[in-house]
Amino acid sequence: MFRSLHYLNEVYKEQSFSRAAQKLYISQPSLSLTIIKFEREIGIQIFDRSTTPIQLTAAGKVYMEGIQRILAIENELEAYLDDYKELKTGSLTLGAPHLFSSYMLPALIAQFSKHFPMVEIRLVEADFLTLHDMTLNGEIDLLIESNQFDETLFQNYQLFREHVLLAVPCSDPVNEQLKDYCLSMEDIRSDLHMDSDRPCISLRNFQKHRFLMVKKRYDMHSRAMSLCQKSGFEPQVFMFLDQLMTVYNMVNQQLGVSFVTDTIVKLSNAGTNVVFYKIDDEQTTRYINLTHKLNRYVSRPMSEFIRMMAAISVGGITAVTSQQQWK
Incomplete structure (x- = not known):
């Protein structure tokens, strides 16, 4: 699940599947297929692919806010664990x-x-x-x-x-x-x-x-x-x-x-x-x-x-x- 969230976030930031794929070091078709599969699983379309650059749908905006909160918590947890391993906390x-x-x-x-x-x-x-x-x-x-x-x-x-x-x-x-x-x-x-x-x-x-x-x-x-x-x-x-x-x-x-x-x-x-x-x-x-x-x-x-x-x-x-x- 977290991998898919990172993929979604990268597409959102780059507003492009191709640029996001380059940043993620995967092929564009693989990235597109992963996100389409994810959208089907949750039952909403996150990206409006008819626009250039790619935009979020109305539901996608709400969902992306949630994704970013989750990723922020993940980053905080990783930082804590890194500090904990070195006894900085x-x-x-x-x-x-x-x-x-x-x-x-x-x-x-x-x-x-x-x-x-x-x-x-x-x-x-x-x-x-x-x-x-x-x-x-x-x-x-x-x-x-x-x-x-x-x-x-x-x-x-x-x-x-x-x-x-x-x-x-x-x-x-x-x-x-x-x-x-x-x-x-x-x-x-x-x-x-x-x-x-x-x-x-x-x-x-x-x-x-x-x-x-x-x-x-x-x-x-x-x-x-x-x-x-x-x-x-x-x-x-x-x-x-x-x-x-x-x-x-x-x-x-x-x-x-x-x-x-x-x-x-x-x-x-x-x-x-x-x-x-x-x-x-x-x-x-x-x-x-x-x-x-x-x-x-x-x-x-x-x-x-x-x-x-x-x-x-x-x-x-x-x-x-x-x-x-x-x-």
């Missing part, structure tokens, strides 16, 4: 909790926007449950989170490996007893906790301490409870909080001990009043994931952002994708 909605939206995503968004400045980016900051549901409902394109996701509902890409540490206020007397195990903020940022020779502490040393924890719906809560239980005690929880960053700040204010990640230590400016301890348990390793709803259409901006994340380094945290295959 499009949109991307990212979701993240406070830690990542404040300390990680600004650098990632800046890098993406440098390459694709015409792509509109929207950032949603919220708690895990809200972000989870918005991603499942398609309101968020890509979510960056440390929580584990149901693989029957979500496609997960493991971005960064992070490690769980015990954070303890500097003023706590236990640090003197455990000084051979203490790690400073700078030690964590230098990855000294990754040294296999670095000794780990027993959590039993802290069974009488006051703990700060994230709420039950978070992955870190279940890991923290499991670590304590494996050490033979139930933690005395002083306060349950929504954000791990808030927990970390509370420890920095000497309000209790807690489990944090090396990601927080590396990305944030807090922690000058905190020391850290390495724990020997497989549950102390987890991943920051890039996630989207399973089987959803992956737009070009989404695919480019995912590709960019395969070789990214932010705040001393390097993507793990060079070491493992993404799903």
